[in-house]
Amino acid sequence: MGFLHRHRNLTPYLLLAPGLLYLGFFFVVPLGFLAYQSLESGNFDIGYAFTWAWGNYWDAIRNYSGHFVRSLEYAGIATILALAFGYPLAYWIAFRGGRWKNLLLLFIVAPFFVTYLIRTLAWETILADQGPVVSVLRNVGILGHDGRLLATSTAVVAGITYNFFPFMALPLYVSLEQIDGRLIEAAQDLYASKWKAFLRITLPLSLPGVVAGTLLTFIPAAGDFINAQLLGSPQNHMIGNVIQSKFLELTDYPAAASMSFVLMAAILLMVALYARAVGTEKLTG
Amino acid sequence: MTDGLTRVQLLRRAAAGGAFLTVPGVLAACGGTSKKAASTTANQTLAKTLRFSNWTLYIDINGKTKRHPTLDAFKKKTGTTVQYTEDINDNATYFGKIQGPLSRGQSIDRDIIVMTDNSRYPSLLIKKGWVEKLDKSAIPNIKNLEPTLQHPNWDPNRDYSLPWQSGLTGIAYNDKLTDPVLTVPDLLENPKLKGKITLLQGVGDTMPLIMAANGDDPTKVTDASWNRAFKLVKKAVDSGQIRQFTGNDYSGPLAKGDLSACFAWSGDVVQLEADNKHLHWNLPKEGGGIWTDNMLIPKGGNVYTASVYMNYYYEPKVAAAVEDYVNYICPVVGAKEVLLKQDPSIAKNTLIFPTKAMLANAHNFDANALNNEKYITAWQNLISG
Numbered sequence: 008m009g010f011l012h013r014h015r016n017l018t019p020y021l022l023l024a025p026g027l028l029y030l031g032f033f034f035v036v037p038l039g040f041l042a043y044q045s046l047e048s049g050n051f052d053i054g055y056a057f058t059w060a061w062g063n064y065w066d067a068i069r070n071y072s073g074h075f076v077r078s079l080e081y082a083g084i085a086t087i088l089a090l091a092f093g094y095p096l097a098y099w100i101a102f103r104g105g106r107w108k109n110l111l112l113l114f115i116v117a118p119f120f121v122t123y124l125i126r127t128l129a130w131e132t133i134l135a136d137q138g139p140v141v142s143v144l145r146n147v148g149i150l151g152h153d154g155r156l157l158a159t160s161t162a163v164v165a166g167i168t169y170n171f172f173p174f175m176a177l178p179l180y181v182s183l184e185q186i187d188g189r190l191i192e193a194a195q196d197l198y199a200s201k202w203k204a205f206l207r208i209t210l211p212l213s214l215p216g217v218v219a220g221t222l223l224t225f226i227p228a229a230g231d232f233i234n235a236q237l238l239g240s241p242q243n244h245m246i247g248n249v250i251q252s253k254f255l256e257l258t259d260y261p262a263a264a265s266m267s268f269v270l271m272a273a274i275l276l277m278v279a280l281y282a283r284a285v286g287t288e289k290l291t292g
Numbered sequence: 293m294t295d296g297l298t299r300v301q302l303l304r305r306a307a308a309g310g311a312f313l314t315v316p317g318v319l320a321a322c323g324g325t326s327k328k329a330a331s332t333t334a335n336q337t338l339a340k341t342l343r344f345s346n347w348t349l350y351i352d353i354n355g356k357t358k359r360h361p362t363l364d365a366f367k368k369k370t371g372t373t374v375q376y377t378e379d380i381n382d383n384a385t386y387f388g389k390i391q392g393p394l395s396r397g398q399s400i401d402r403d404i405i406v407m408t409d410n411s412r413y414p415s416l417l418i419k420k421g422w423v424e425k426l427d428k429s430a431i432p433n434i435k436n437l438e439p440t441l442q443h444p445n446w447d448p449n450r451d452y453s454l455p456w457q458s459g460l461t462g463i464a465y466n467d468k469l470t471d472p473v474l475t476v477p478d479l480l481e482n483p484k485l486k487g488k489i490t491l492l493q494g495v496g497d498t499m500p501l502i503m504a505a506n507g508d509d510p511t512k513v514t515d516a517s518w519n520r521a522f523k524l525v526k527k528a529v530d531s532g533q534i535r536q537f538t539g540n541d542y543s544g545p546l547a548k549g550d551l552s553a554c555f556a557w558s559g560d561v562v563q564l565e566a567d568n569k570h571l572h573w574n575l576p577k578e579g580g581g582i583w584t585d586n587m588l589i590p591k592g593g594n595v596y597t598a599s600v601y602m603n604y605y606y607e608p609k610v611a612a613a614v615e616d617y618v619n620y621i622c623p624v625v626g627a628k629e630v631l632l633k634q635d636p637s638i639a640k641n642t643l644i645f646p647t648k649a650m651l652a653n654a655h656n657f658d659a660n661a662l663n664n665e666k667y668i669t670a671w672q673n674l675i676s677g
Contacts, residue, residue: 050665052419070545074676118584128544156548157488158535240536244676252672255384259669269497 045264063265082228097179166234182216385409399592410496410583415446433606446659455623461581463554476505513661549637582654
């Protein structure tokens with residue numbers, strides 16, 4: 008106690024230490040190792056050596072630009088869909104949920120007590136060629152007589168949207184829930200229409216939730232490979248599929264590592280553009 | 293049952309295994325002393341425990357006690373307890389896990405591991421010097437090894453490996469949705485099957501069938517035969533004939549009717565045919581595939597104890613007891629005769645005890661091709677768009 012009392016200014020650092028150590032060990036060190044690996048050359052048989060092989064990055068971009076673009080595209084569409092579905096839902100629970108709020112939230116989270124993989128496999132059943140969804144779509148003429156959903160980009164995007172939905176819905180709910188209802192009442196007292204009150208009061212106040220939700224959805228979705236693996240055809244594979252095959256099947260660690268960094272850079276760029284467009288202060292409220 | 297699922301399971305088990313199974317010190321002396329270990333035929337004393345890593349659901353089990361009768365009998369016979377871990381679900385993932393310690397000369401705390409020769413890893417482990425030679429003086433029962441499995445090109449004299457089980461790769465089809473699909477050209481070119489077929493992800497699983505259909509020898513791959521086979525598959529991918537490349541996750545869609553036909557493993561088909569009488573499976577006439585799961589002793593493992601166990605497994609009676617629970621192909625000659633008395637339905641199932649003609653028509657894939665960087669890179673790029 009005496010020591011801490013004398014060096015009171017150390018306290019915040021001591022409190023920060025566990026978090027920093029954790030990040031250091033489990034994020035910075037592996038990331039550094041990955042960066043080192045991404046600049047190695049050679050192959051698994053003769054071994055890899057560090058040679059500042061920047062060519063790995065060029066190869067990653069040149070050979071797999073299609074996969075990078077597809078990943079960002081699928082993740083982007085899935086994020087927009089999750090927002091479109093999630094916002095009305097979160098809004099309704101926050102303002103109309105009443106005493107059922109907790110139960111309704113549980114319904115959003117409940118599927119996530121089941122493993123990620125099993126959930127994705129469930130979509131294989133839902134979208135099966137002989138299943139109800141496809142047969143309805145065929146009957147109303149949206150799908151051709153021989154059309155299918157599985158092994159198409161639609162199935163992959165649908166899977167990603169579903170799998171990351173709570174990451175969108177929960178932050179939205181939290182930000183909507185915190186809105187002081189009296190502000191909306193005040194707006195209406197001042198002759199704002201319901202729509203106008205929503206646009207001028209509710210939407211701006213919920214933006215931190217929108218920003219947090221989109222980031223939490225978009226970032227992991229862009230690196231996902233399970234949905235593309237199980238619900239897509241080879242033409243729908245994302246960069247995550249390539250990275251995992253490079254790492255595990257081909258033991259081409261430098262290529263896999265450099266692709267991981269390119270993906271990280273691409274995501275950072277997208278996030279930076281997004282943050283610039285909506286303003287970072289929205290994230291912190 | 294898919295790659296991804298197995299990976300999740302594997303990670304979970306790896307965490308559990310790390311907590312329970314590390315036996316530090318037992319083999320500490322062996323870590324990194326490869327020269328010494330290579331010449332330890334003199335050390336013929338049994339260890340107290342044999343640490344055996346295998347694939348899931350791959351050994352006899354008593355449904356009630358969850359114990360493995362053949363392993364208990366081994367303990368009774370030799371005094372050695374088998375620490376049996378089902379932590380292999382996928383060759384690539386398991387290799388990824390053990391290659392770190394092995395490359396640093398550290399023990400992986402296992403005496404026997406099991407890897408499939410339709411992947412590049414068994415041959416790679418030998419080439420890298422990461423596995424021990426068997427102590428054949430302790431394995432007289434090696435004489436019971438099925439003749440067609442005695443000389444794979446990656447271990448021509450079985451100095452490092454012994455088969456645990458094998459499996460056949462052929463074509464499965466659903467007779468409600470299609471006429472019989474018996475050949476590879478029919479599968480890849482019949483317009484009625486467009487978008488309704490899958491091939492297997494592993495190059496060593498799919499290519500033997502393709503090459504055999506081309507009239508090429510899958511056990512000796514040349515650039516010319518590779519290019520012919522690759523072009524054929526690529527054409528079917530580009531035209532949309534092939535819907536996906538799968539692990540054994542083809543079984544759900546095949547049973548449900550999303551797939552009309554696909555490449556499939558005999559071991560899965562035993563179960564699928566039992567559940568759904570519309571499903572059929574054949575080795576293509578031009579030739580099918582065969583893969584073998586091989587027991588290997590990783591560096592630092594106890595060679596003598598592992599060899600004694602392998603000898604035990606190669607007793608027809610023991611192999612028969614395992615076979616009664618496992619739907620794959622038994623590599624031990626004589627097990628069939630034992631089972632004919634005990635469980636004739638298994639002994640007569642040609643998916644478990646294939647005929648000589650079937651075995652002669654099933655090809656392994658060239659291990660050199662599995663390790664050819666140019667081929668496997670091209671393959672991975674093909675199956676992931």
